[in-house]
Amino acid sequence: MSRVPPVKVVRAATAVRTALLTLTRRMVPPEIGLLELASGFMGTQAVYAAAKLGIADVLADGPLSADDIAAETGSDPDATYRLLRACVMFGLFTESADGRFGLTPLGSGLRSGVPGSILPVILMLGDPQYQGPWGRLAYSVETGEPAVEVALGKQLWEYLDENPEFAATFNNAMTCLTALDWPTVVAAYDFTPYSTIVDIGGGHGQLLALMLGASPTAKGVLQEREALVGPAEAQLREAGVRDRCRIESGSFFETAPSDGDLYVLRRVIHDFDDEQAVEILGTVRRHMPRGSTLLLLESVVPAGNTPHFAKALDLDMLIFVGGRERTERQFTTLLDRAGFRINRILPTVSTLSLIEAVPGR
Structure with missing residues (x-):
């Protein structure tokens, strides 16, 4: 595992990057800057098309011409060249004087099955079933309601249950994001003091496997929901920790395991409005033994003009599930209502923070 840089270093680098971006925007007329901002969807779809065609894998062994790439991917040669040329502008590929295209470090993140790949995330972000609800953002802002039902005809979880192909795309992306966040989480938090770690709403079980790997005893x-028990069984078995795990199906609105000393919820609370979030946390609180600890892995929205990905992710929550990202004050209020007291909030170099809380009454 590569060494994770200190949070202060990352924050300083982010501040420099933000200052440079601000300066760049000020150097162009506002109407041009606005046009460039609104055209960002073109980059999204170009990256998605390159990911869908598997171009990064084709280029893994070295530069090729557009015709050769098209032959490998089964795509139209002229249209493939035009896509590659655009992707050069976005920094995914390079074009040499002899017309061959090569892979950049940025584009290498689209390769499949290699460390650092975020291919599953790109395949979700560019999918028409993901992009469609985003096209209805104005509806959500006007009504305060999720746009997913207008765009897809159903609530997200129901839609995923009825569309297994997109559900696989969605779950693969969530698994990838868990792996992406993990080095920053384990660098900030020691899991070894705990004898029984409970992962509530833990999907396919990847995070639980990683936590058990960091705490071998x-x-x-x-x-999790019944529909995910089978995939979780396979994931935990593949990770070599199935014999140390128990899987319980059930709704976290109604029940929680009662024998843990660390209860972990990763990006669960942000899926829900305040009343539902308090209900979930209250259920966990009622089932936690005395002396146990709650750990939320969530983004914490900074105040004021400070840039943070959570401010955009907050709109994603609004669109798809009616949830929200929260500030430190909002988390404090939420946890207090559910009977918890925050011990500490640990920032990481990713967009996650670790919110550690204990029963407060």
């Missing part, structure tokens, strides 16, 4: 409990 601990046992694990995964609570």
Whole structure:
């Protein structure tokens, strides 16, 4: 595992990058800057098309011409060249004087099955079933309601249950994001003091497997919907920790395991409005043994003009599930209502923070 840089270093680098971006925007007329901003969807779809065609894998062994790439991907040669040329502008590929295209470090993130790949995330972000609800953002802002039902005809979780292909795309992206966040999480938090780690709403079980890997003597409990029990079984078995785990199906609105000393919820609370979030946390609180700890892995929205990805992700929550990203004050209020007291909030170099809380009454 590569060494994770200190949070202060990353924040300083982010501040420099933000200052440079601000300066760049000020150097162009406002109407041009606005046009460039609104055209960002073109980059999204170009990256998605390159990912869908598997171009990065084709270029893994070295530069090729557009015709050769098209032959490998089964795409139209002229249209493939035009896509490659645009992707050069976005920094994914290079074009040499002899007309061959090569892979950049940025484009290498689109390769499949290699460390650092975010291919599953790109395949979700560019999917028409993901982009469609984003096209209805104005509806959500006007009504305060999720746009996903207008765009897809159903609530997100129901849609995923009925569309297994997109559900696989969605779950693969979530698994990839968990792996992407993990080095920053384990660099900030020590899991070894805990004997039983409970992962509530833990999807396919990847995070639980990683936590058990960081705490070799601990046992694990995964609570998830019945539909995900099978995939979780396979994931935990593949990770070599199935014999240390118990899987429970059930709704976190109704029940939670009662034998843990660390209860972890990763990006669960942001899926819900305040009343539902308090209900979930209250259920966990009622089932936690005395002396146990709650750990939320969530983004914490900074105040004022400070840039943070959570401010955009907040709109994603509004569109798809009616949830929200929260500030430190909002988390404090939420946890207090559910009977918890925050011990500490640990920032990481990713967009996540670790919110550690204990029963407060």
